[in-house]
Amino acid sequence: MPYELYYWDGLQGRGEFVRLALEEAGADYVDVERTGSSAMMQLIGSKTEPHIPFAPPFLKDGDLVIPHVANILMYLGPKLGLAPKDERLRFVANGLQLTITDAVAEAHDTHHPISNGLYYEDQKEAAKERSAEFIRHRIPKFLGYFERVLNQNPAGPKHAVGKELSYVDLSLFQLVAGLRYAFPKSMRRRASKWPRVLVLAEAVEQHPRISDYLVSDRRLAFSEDGIFRHYPELDRIG
Amino acid sequence: MPYELYYWDGLQGRGEFVRLALEEAGADYVDVERTGSSAMMQLIGSKTEPHIPFAPPFLKDGDLVIPHVANILMYLGPKLGLAPKDERLRFVANGLQLTITDAVAEAHDTHHPISNGLYYEDQKEAAKERSAEFIRHRIPKFLGYFERVLNQNPAGPKHAVGKELSYVDLSLFQLVAGLRYAFPKSMRRRASKWPRVLVLAEAVEQHPRISDYLVSDRRLAFSEDGIFRHYPELDRIG
Numbered sequence: 001m002p003y004e005l006y007y008w009d010g011l012q013g014r015g016e017f018v019r020l021a022l023e024e025a026g027a028d029y030v031d032v033e034r035t036g037s038s039a040m041m042q043l044i045g046s047k048t049e050p051h052i053p054f055a056p057p058f059l060k061d062g063d064l065v066i067p068h069v070a071n072i073l074m075y076l077g078p079k080l081g082l083a084p085k086d087e088r089l090r091f092v093a094n095g096l097q098l099t100i101t102d103a104v105a106e107a108h109d110t111h112h113p114i115s116n117g118l119y120y121e122d123q124k125e126a127a128k129e130r131s132a133e134f135i136r137h138r139i140p141k142f143l144g145y146f147e148r149v150l151n152q153n154p155a156g157p158k159h160a161v162g163k164e165l166s167y168v169d170l171s172l173f174q175l176v177a178g179l180r181y182a183f184p185k186s187m188r189r190r191a192s193k194w195p196r197v198l199v200l201a202e203a204v205e206q207h208p209r210i211s212d213y214l215v216s217d218r219r220l221a222f223s224e225d226g227i228f229r230h231y232p233e234l235d236r237i238g
Numbered sequence: 239m240p241y242e243l244y245y246w247d248g249l250q251g252r253g254e255f256v257r258l259a260l261e262e263a264g265a266d267y268v269d270v271e272r273t274g275s276s277a278m279m280q281l282i283g284s285k286t287e288p289h290i291p292f293a294p295p296f297l298k299d300g301d302l303v304i305p306h307v308a309n310i311l312m313y314l315g316p317k318l319g320l321a322p323k324d325e326r327l328r329f330v331a332n333g334l335q336l337t338i339t340d341a342v343a344e345a346h347d348t349h350h351p352i353s354n355g356l357y358y359e360d361q362k363e364a365a366k367e368r369s370a371e372f373i374r375h376r377i378p379k380f381l382g383y384f385e386r387v388l389n390q391n392p393a394g395p396k397h398a399v400g401k402e403l404s405y406v407d408l409s410l411f412q413l414v415a416g417l418r419y420a421f422p423k424s425m426r427r428r429a430s431k432w433p434r435v436l437v438l439a440e441a442v443e444q445h446p447r448i449s450d451y452l453v454s455d456r457r458l459a460f461s462e463d464g465i466f467r468h469y470p471e472l473d474r475i476g
Contacts, residue, residue, distance in 0.1 A: 070336065074332070092302075149289075152285070152287065152289075
């Protein structure tokens with residue numbers, strides 16, 4: 001039975017971190033909302049489902065409903081051959097993924113610092129302030145951290161954890177791609193600070209299945225409905 | 239060898255979710271920063287540690303360094319007898335914990351909507367807006383969700399997952415306690431909407447080891463240096 005991924009149709013968003021893992025593994029999966037189904041909101045609103053998710057994305061594997069990106073990847077990683085074999089390192093991988101989760105949430109909040117329930121235009125001034133802080137302090141803090149993680153990986157700097165490709169590497173690629181989309185000037189200016197992170201992102205992009213995926217119509221485009229949004233007025237070089 | 243918990247001295251903060259699990263289990267642990275040690279920042283800044291954490295809290299179990307609350311609890315849960323025995327339900331537990339993580343992050347951002355690097359006083363106007371949204375929309379969404387989770391748990395409404403106490407129940411207690419501290423008026427006014435959540439929080443508070451802990455000097459007080467802060471001007475009844 002194929003894995004069922006539930007996420008908003010038309011958006012990369014948080015679902016993309018799961019899609020990349022499923023694609024790299026060549027796994028059998030259905031991107032349910034893209035089939036025109038309305039099952040996602042039904043499941044979230046269900047009054048009988050034993051384990052309801054709070055929000056998309058979530059994965060269904062048979063009866064089991066698994067919400068949250070890092071949780072889905074921790075569940076899928078070993079099954080897809082994208083997690084360290086050493087069980088202890090799986091908690092290292094999950095820790096790294098949760099830091100990526102935090103970086104993604106902060107990237108989102110640059111354009112929605114006050115509320116998800118308001119339009120960007122109605123929180124634009126706060127968004128400018130938050131974006132300036134994010135560019136000046138948070139991007140360097142997050143990417144500088146992952147640069148150190150790669151440098152200090154006992155198995156070498158090609159991977160975030162262990163000596164083989166893991167879902168964490170795929171997610172780092174996506175984080176970098178998203179930040180470059182949202183803040184192209186700021187990212188270009190500072191690229192030289194995180195050479196290993198950028199080498200890793202490039203290597204993931206060249207992986208055969210990932211590069212096929214990226215040019216397929218399964219890969220949605222970044223857009224101003226997603227998490228990483230390009231508003232030129234927020235991309236100020238700090 | 240005792241577990242070593244690393245978190246800022248003097249704050250409940252995110253460390254508290256881990257402390258509650260260790261305390262409920264009667265586990266042997268050291269709250270390292272409270273011993274006057276400076277090991278936490280050394281480890282975060284280490285150039286040789288194989289698996290550096292991004293930020294506190296993190297747990298050390300021997301050589302293994304495990305960052306992020308949900309990750310620590312997923313690791314400790316089975317060892318402390320505070321996770322479901324069914325391995326599939328452990329992913330349900332982790333999903334619930336990650337929703338608590340998100341609620342906690344949003345509670346934090348009510349007083350720091352622009353940046354952690356600025357004082358509250360310098361982002362007070364944005365904080366008022368964000369708090370109003372949080373009280374009006376997000377608290378009901380999160381606690382309403384957990385009310386449904388309890389209602390729909392096939393093992394009964396006394397626990398968030400499975401038929402026995404888990405770390406998720408302990409964390410729900412802490413979330414409710416924190417929200418009540420930060421937003422007492424708003425929480426009092428709406429308490430009747432989430433009866434099962436409040437019954438669970440009360441039950442956890444009465445657990446012998448938790449009630450002993452809560453009156454011990456190991457339990458720090460809530461304060462305006464923590465995640466849940468009581469600023470009366472933010473507690474507007476929506």
